[in-house]
Structure formats: structure tokens, C-alpha cells
Amino acid sequence: MILLQDNNGGALFNFIKDFWWLLILLFIIFSGLFTINQGYVGVVTMFGKYRRAARPGLNFKIPLLEQVMKKISVQNRSVEMEFQAVTIDQANVYFKSMLLYSVQNTDEETIKRVAFVFISDRDLMQALTRTIEGSIRAFVATKRQSEILGQRKEIVDYVKDQIDHTLEQWGYHLQDLQINDITFDKAIMDSMSKVVASNNLKAAAENEGQALLITKTKGAEAEGNAIKIAAEAEREAARLRGQGVALFRQEVARGMSEAAEQMKQANLDTNVILFSMWTEAVKNFAEYGRGNVIFLDGSADGMENTMRQIQALMVKHAGTSANGNDLVKN
Structure with missing residues (x-):
């Protein structure tokens, strides 16, 4: 029994000793493992001397002999x-x-x-x-x-x-x-600001002068064109007014001639036409005078004098019209 106990005690002692050696061996092995993060490179040295560079991931170093001196970032x-x-x-x-x-x-x-x-x-x-x-x-x-x-x-x-x-x-x-x-320095910055401001004012004045010159030029051109257009319009209006007056006179003369011819055929005095024209003129003066005072001679002598003047104008106008018609025919 004593011998059996001694044998069992020796076996247990040997097991414990082997277990401790196994633990030490595992500790040494795992102590040699290390990791390097992405973006870094490890520097491995042995006894203070460079050995190699360790890349990102799981790495192994000789336990107790090698060590990771530093980890260098390769990022910006x-x-x-x-x-x-x-x-x-x-x-x-x-x-x-x-x-x-x-x-x-x-x-x-x-x-x-x-x-x-x-x-x-x-x-x-x-x-x-x-x-x-x-x-x-x-x-x-x-x-x-x-x-x-x-x-x-x-x-x-x-x-x-x-x-x-x-x-x-x-x-x-x-x-x-x-x-x-x-x-x-502040003094230099102030002087630079003044120079920039003066240059800006100078440029602004030049731009304003150019703009004013352009405005004046364009205004003069526009005014000249307006005057030219107005003159052309006035000339055309005058021409049309002249044509209208001429046509009016022609129609009046034609109407008076026809009226006079009809009155002659009816053995009536043609002065009635002149009297009618004179009274119609007086009527128009009264209607469209706009408050203006017009003095007319209403006596018999004055009326007779007015009639003679109208007859003379009509005779002159009839002669002018006849000459114009002859010229047209020729």
C-alpha cells in the first residue's frame, strides 16, 4: 500500500510538472503574437537593432528576443x-x-x-x-x-x-x-485699402463718364431721329392737307357751278348762292367761334361789298381751275 501511494504521488507530481511546462510553453508562444492595425507598419527590433517591418494583421516575433519598437502611421x-x-x-x-x-x-x-x-x-x-x-x-x-x-x-x-x-x-x-x-501690418493694410478704394473710385468715374457719354450720344441720335420722323410726318400731313383743300375747293366750285347752271335754267338770280354762302359762314362763325368776337358788316352796302369779293374770288378760282384743266388735257 505504501509503495502504491508513492507511485501515485510520483505520477501526480510528474503530471503537474508537465502541465506547468505546457503552460509556460503556451505563454511563450502567445507572447510572440501581435497585431498591426490597418494604416500602420510595425518596426521590429532585436537587442535594439532593426530586424524587419511588420505589416497590418497578425504577426509573430521571437519571444523575449524581438520587440515591436514603434508603430508608424502611413496615413496622411x-x-x-x-x-x-x-x-x-x-x-x-x-x-x-x-x-x-x-x-x-x-x-x-x-x-x-x-x-x-x-x-x-x-x-x-x-x-x-x-x-x-x-x-x-x-x-x-x-x-x-x-x-x-x-x-x-x-x-x-x-x-x-x-x-x-x-x-x-x-x-x-x-x-x-x-x-x-x-x-x-495694420498700417500697410490701411494704405492698401485706400489704394484699392481710390482705384475703384477712378474706375467708377471712368465707367460713369463712359455711360454718360453713351447716354448723351444715344439721346442725341434718338432726338435727331424723332425730329426727322416728325418732319417727314409734318411734310406728309401738309401734303395731304393741301390735297384735301384742293379737292374741297374743286368740289365747292363744281357744286357752285352746277347750282348756278340750274338757277340760270330756272331764271333765278345766282347771287342767292353767294348770299347763302355768306349766311352759312356767319352761322359757322357763331357755332365754332369758341367765345371769340368776330365783327361783320351787316349793312346792305357791306353785304354787297362782301358779295362782290366772293364773286371775284370765285371768278379767279374758276379761271385757275380752267387753266389747270387745260394743262392736264394738254
Whole structure:
């Protein structure tokens, strides 16, 4: 019985010992597993020396010997910058800009440079911003204050050309540089505003003068055309009035001639026609005089004198009509 107990105790001890060894082995194996998130690349070192780059997903490292020194983001990163520069004519220029950059690529050599060029991301940011600020200051120092506002694109192109090689040595690439705001000292801004305002006033005055000139010219042309049209209309109206008067006189003469002929055939005095015309004229004066006073000689001598004048006019008009008819016939 004692021997059986000793054998069972030894078997249990061996089982427990094997179990602990199995747990230790499993712990060592699982401690070598690690994951890298998408958008990052892990840097694996052994005894402080670079070994390899770990890609996104599940990875394995030698337990207790290898370690993941850092995880490098390969995504785009941005930073805002505010700084001052001085132009060649000693004007202070204030810039607000946004920098967009990223790791150049995920090649082995690039990841190695990115991992060991700078101690930390803070040092990278400081070096990157100071480099860009220095490039912009060098460009602005060769330009005048009046030239800066219109050269945003030239500034960006100059900076990219100057620092692309430097960033490549660091393992980074400048994606974009946007200059959002360019300002000057208040005194310069006020003077620039006055210049712009005066130029606008000058342009407005010139435009107003041109508009007034065009208005006057068009008005004169319109007035001339109106006068011309009115003159043409007046001439046509006068011609039509003359034709109407002539036709009226012809009809009156024809009617009077016919009336006189009929009265002769009836052995009546033709002066009755003249008397009728005179009385009709007096009637029209009374109806359409519009309050005007017309003095007529109503005596027998006055009436006889008026009759003689009317007869003379009719004889003259009859002779004129006869001559005109002869001319037409000829």
C-alpha cells in the first residue's frame, strides 16, 4: 500500500510538472503574437537593432528576443502653421498655412529611415515646420510687399521644390501646402485699402463718364431721329392737307357751278348762292367761334361789298381751275 501511494504521488507530481511546462510553453508562444492595425507598419527590433517591418494583421516575433519598437502611421497627416516673414522692402507678412504630408511609401528602406531619423514625432514636426517656414521666408525676402498677395502658387511651388529632396531623405513626402491667409501690418493694410478704394473710385468715374457719354450720344441720335420722323410726318400731313383743300375747293366750285347752271335754267338770280354762302359762314362763325368776337358788316352796302369779293374770288378760282384743266388735257 505504501509503495502504491508513492507511485501515485510520483505520477501526480510528474503530471503537474508537465502541465506547468505546457503552460509556460503556451505563454511563450502567445507572447510572440501581435497585431498591426490597418494604416500602420510595425518596426521590429532585436537587442535594439532593426530586424524587419511588420505589416497590418497578425504577426509573430521571437519571444523575449524581438520587440515591436514603434508603430508608424502611413496615413496622411496635417498640421497648421502660423509664422512671419519680411519682404525685401521691409514689410512684415503674416502667413497661416496648412501642411499635408505622409510617409513616402511602405518599402523596407523607407520604413527604416522613418523609424530612426527622429527620436519622436514631436521632433519630426518641429523639423518639418521649421524647414517649410525657412523656405517661405527665403522666397518672401526676395519679393516686394505688393507682389506677395498674387504669388501664392509660386510660393507653394518654390517650397515643394526646395524641401522635396530633404523630406525624401527622411522618408516623407509633402502632399500639399495650402496658404490660407496672408496679412500685413495694420498700417500697410490701411494704405492698401485706400489704394484699392481710390482705384475703384477712378474706375467708377471712368465707367460713369463712359455711360454718360453713351447716354448723351444715344439721346442725341434718338432726338435727331424723332425730329426727322416728325418732319417727314409734318411734310406728309401738309401734303395731304393741301390735297384735301384742293379737292374741297374743286368740289365747292363744281357744286357752285352746277347750282348756278340750274338757277340760270330756272331764271333765278345766282347771287342767292353767294348770299347763302355768306349766311352759312356767319352761322359757322357763331357755332365754332369758341367765345371769340368776330365783327361783320351787316349793312346792305357791306353785304354787297362782301358779295362782290366772293364773286371775284370765285371768278379767279374758276379761271385757275380752267387753266389747270387745260394743262392736264394738254
